[in-house]
Amino acid sequence: MHQHPQHSAPARASRPSPHRADRPRARRFTGALAAIAATVGLGTLAVPGAQAADNPYERGPAPTNASIEASRGPYAVSETTVSRLAVSEFGGGTIYYPTSTSDGTFGAVVVSPGYTGTQSSIAWLGPRLASQGFVVFTIDTLSTLDQPDSRGRQLLAALDHLTERSSVRGRIDGSRLGVMGHSMGGGGSLEAAKSRPALQAAIPLTPWNLDKSWPEISTPTLIVGADGDSVASVASHAEPFYESLPASLDRAYLELNNANHFAPNSSNTTIAKYSVSWLKRFIDNDTRYEQFLCPLPRPSLTIEEYRGNCPHGS
Template sequence: MQLNPHTGSSAPSRDTLGRRSGRRAGRLAGAAAALTLAVALGPLTGPGAHAADNPYERGPAPTTATIEAARGPYAVSQTSVSSLSVTGFGGGTIYYPTSTSDGTFGAVAISPGYTAYESSIAWLGPRLASQGFVVFTIDTLTTLDQPDSRGRQLLAALDYLTERSSVRGRVDASRLGVMGHSMGGGGSLEAAKSRPALQAAIPLTPWNLDKTWPEVTTPTLIFGADGDTIAPVSSHSEPFYMSLSSSLDRGYLELNSATHFTPNSSNTTIAKYSISWLKRFIDNDTRYEQFLCPLPRPSLTIEEYRGNCPHGS
């Protein structure tokens, strides 16, 4: 230790300063190494861990309020598809997130029911698209065709959407699903049976003469209605659900105080659980598992809910 001539106080020697500088440099080097390691490991262990593990995740973390809202976080654009410009189905309307900053999105095609037109299921287009999907609500070749035809048309619509449509660059062709009402709901089961690569199927008060679907390997959520007299749950939705493999991710939601035509109008319960199902299985977004598991309990809008929990896909 040396005496400071200006203050009379002691001052550290050069050797001491050297040792301190060395220790300081060591600490700084260690901190830099730790920071580098933290940056490298951040995507694996930090708040963004899930996004890093799942590149298909879209939109902010969901809450009950956000998935029950009439519109989700994405602004939506739409484009009409003329029946004259397509083959295999009757044209329709494509709804899609306006933003391009999140890359591609999963997609779903939706069929109307017997004698019905696209307008009967049009409410689902902007509602689902605003949550981060490309949605194609379609017309069919004839309003009188049967479920097997509806299934083929749903698949033709998806093929058009991913291969020829003006928004094909916004769609991830590996992440697709189908929905449908009544005869179109039966058609969504037919589509899932024909194309196992589909990631999700949601039949809405479905009708089909075929009551057994053990061949379906697509995660399937069936909506029935307790007051349905056209496709009563006892002879349609319930046996459809029961025939699905018990090893499949499957769900059966029976709407309370509802009819066969409840899916034709904006419905929060249908939207909430459809969004959750599509997010969970098309986007593999486990942030939505909370709305499906534990199984939803009976309520003013839910007569009953059956399904497996937790989900494995």
């Protein structure tokens, strides 16, 4: 086990919500309606959307430990494919999305496979994350041998396709986007976050990159390593990546116990649980999921160690 003291970094400055300035007005409006209701003897008047005004991005029922560990969340999922022949900046892929449109738009995440890998190696993340209330795009890269910088560019190109040209673009809130990736795709997710600070979340999974230092990143980042990784050992990849992130950033390091480099290539409850919580917390600004991230998770049968800052500031 890599012994490092858990620490509390200063909370990152909150990014302004486009709805935050409207909250006092919403409260005054709600109060005025309640007063009118009392005056005319209507009792308690339900104000549609009054509660949602506190966080218009919140999606789905209140989470429980069981719900974030479940193989499927509350949303039924549909999928559509993007042919490699229809795009030129990445290798096509599969889009998984909540079937229902009754809750409005959703945040979106693009996931890249690793070196020599195809989208099939990270396909399990598509329906699992989408069923929790995200549009998820698992992609193929232009070449299975593409390096992290290229995979980073392809992740961003896939996000642009998803939000601007895909058949599900109307279901997506283009201001609520994130990236994930395995191995060199994980290194690519760091490259993407560095290139596009507007991203709301990044989750590199057992990441590999020759660049070990990422002080430029301002996107909330959860790095997942594996104690038995002999391809991208945590000592030379995941740990220095995490330590190089700004101390003021909302960041976390999850090291899987008794796991290897390829743990993200098959269904993994621990990866899913904390990925869902991280994406919900930072893409949807859903503080209902803070309970699973703070206080910091303790070592267990599946967690070798967990480091990060608490509470989160975004």
